[in-house]
Amino acid sequence: MTDQSRPGRKRSEQSRQAILVATLELAAEAGYGALTVEGIAARSGVGKQTIYRWWPSKADVLLDALATKADLQVPIPDEGSFRADLALFLDRTYALGTKSQVADTLRALMAQAQIDPEFGKRFREDFLFRRRDALGEIVERARERAELPAGVGPGTVIDVVFGTLWYRLLATREPIGPEMAGELVALLAPTSG
Amino acid sequence: MTDQSRPGRKRSEQSRQAILVATLELAAEAGYGALTVEGIAARSGVGKQTIYRWWPSKADVLLDALATKADLQVPIPDEGSFRADLALFLDRTYALGTKSQVADTLRALMAQAQIDPEFGKRFREDFLFRRRDALGEIVERARERAELPAGVGPGTVIDVVFGTLWYRLLATREPIGPEMAGELVALLAPTSG
Amino acid sequence: MTDQSRPGRKRSEQSRQAILVATLELAAEAGYGALTVEGIAARSGVGKQTIYRWWPSKADVLLDALATKADLQVPIPDEGSFRADLALFLDRTYALGTKSQVADTLRALMAQAQIDPEFGKRFREDFLFRRRDALGEIVERARERAELPAGVGPGTVIDVVFGTLWYRLLATREPIGPEMAGELVALLAPTSG
Amino acid sequence: MTDQSRPGRKRSEQSRQAILVATLELAAEAGYGALTVEGIAARSGVGKQTIYRWWPSKADVLLDALATKADLQVPIPDEGSFRADLALFLDRTYALGTKSQVADTLRALMAQAQIDPEFGKRFREDFLFRRRDALGEIVERARERAELPAGVGPGTVIDVVFGTLWYRLLATREPIGPEMAGELVALLAPTSG
């Protein structure tokens, strides 16, 4: 319906896939620092122009590759209580962080978002804020049910959850585990009425 | 004790200062992405080799410049209660984050630490872990006085504090403010016995 | 036959010309010692890579420039006698050596051929030996007609001619003139039967 | 008479020798192109300043080293006839050129003399012209005895001799041998009265 019939050759899905696969492989093999547009083009047997035509930067290619491969869309749980919802949310996130390739890629993207302001904007809007919104739904329900800790607003709860996750990813490089998830739940969703 | 008197010309303190100043200026003016060793050398009137002789990478120069200029060593408060100590710690950190130049530099360093593993190791050991240790002392005293929230270990408290700070710096780009500091205190150091 | 129609952009003849011109100008202005690839690139408005892509060293660029500009291919005379042929050959060579720019360039190339063995091989094969072959034809005809001095082989005659030319170019820096040419003819192609 | 007695430490003959030896070794091992002042200093255990204090350039060091080691002063023969003198002169020169290290060094010096005009002047005056003068004596005696070929002046004879020697050294890289020496004698000092 969108571009139903334009003249000219169609975008090659084969090239697109080859680019995304090559990008993930190269990033995994030598790290994001060694990832180059030239390298991606060479590995995928594609012209550089084909990459520049469809993505604004190599970080966007990587983000696209990650999104295409790993399903980053953690579904929003609704278990009836904030405690259960948060536990499930953290558990699913934990599963993601376990795959070191996904973790490494997220690290690289967050890094690039700091260095390249244009990509930073896209990364925040297309990825970070969507994740915030997902958790936001859970927290909003908690707020309505008065399940949040006293004196702590919804925004802060979200910041604490994602902050802890990202900090462990970026700084200590020990992605969150079940114990840590348990402690976060204890902190943010205490049992007492 | 180490190299008290070796033969040969001594390191030029003047060049060192010129390099650090030029580095901060360039990073502030055009952003870390535009910071180059050549640029630093040109601006500071120094040969490139002099930079490579003393620092392993431009990120190390920037870290050195930041450490030399802004006193990042937040002193460890001891006000008698975890609540007061944490509040003071956050307040002082808040003051730091307010200076946008410091915040921008920290963002760039954390980013570079993800992309360049060698620098990452140094950044963690020379900066991040020292900051952890500082807060660690406060939290340890709190643990001894049983002032920590139930079911939450000292390590987690530290992760939550720094995580929230860094997340706001990197992701939402709204460095912590007094309200947020208050909510963190409410969450981590509740008044009730 | 070689690369009739490959995909990809064609080599820019404009860049090639600009490089050769800039090379000759720079060598003339400041001498071969001051000739640098960077300088050539800057003067000709070309990327360094474009130079490295097509020539192995700056000496090769200079040789190419010389060959393209000054027609070094002295035609082989055939006047019927060795005496006349040699006189004409020396006269034409004399004309070349008169242009100080050509003389300076030849000096530099011969020098570089000594210092850089790889270029030396190319210089000998692409330039020196071709010149030898040209004179070789003349001398061979002389040998057939028994016009060579007694007890002196063709190879030696060639060595003496080019040796004297080069020696005056390199050592005394007084390129050959008409009188010297006359004496060489008297020595190598005596009139008496 | 010059600097009979000044205060201060005397020039270290040991360092001088070490420098000259290191220079010859390095030039022999990796070629003149790889010869550097830093390399000489490192190999000889000497400070760079000590080299710069006594020699204007590395080529001068090499020339000094060659002059100190190989006795380049070919004595002027006086055998009674030009034919015999020239034969002896060529024979002695041939002996020199046989040692490939000497030949390589001469090649490098002649090359450097083209590229570095200041050294070129010194090389010509201190080396090339002295050699010319030596042969000049022989030729002058021949001229007085009317032993030179008809129509060929003394200067040209010298140019032909050295020209041929140098050309074979630089261009064909086949230093003169006994047969070639014989042919040169036949050409320049014919037997006929």
Added chain:
DNA sequence: TATTAAGCGAGACGGTACGTCATGTCTTTAG
């Protein structure tokens, strides 16, 4: 017997050019 003036090894310094790499654009031929 000091003092003073060079020479010395070491090595840091401001420079310049090197040859390589990657960028993002442009041009050519093929589908």
Added chain:
DNA sequence: CTAAAGACATGACGTACCGTCTCGCTTAATA
């Protein structure tokens, strides 16, 4: 019009040497 190929101008990289300049230390001649 898209694609692969590949040349192009640009600009930074990290390295190698250049020739100069301190350093702290000998080593002599002079006072």
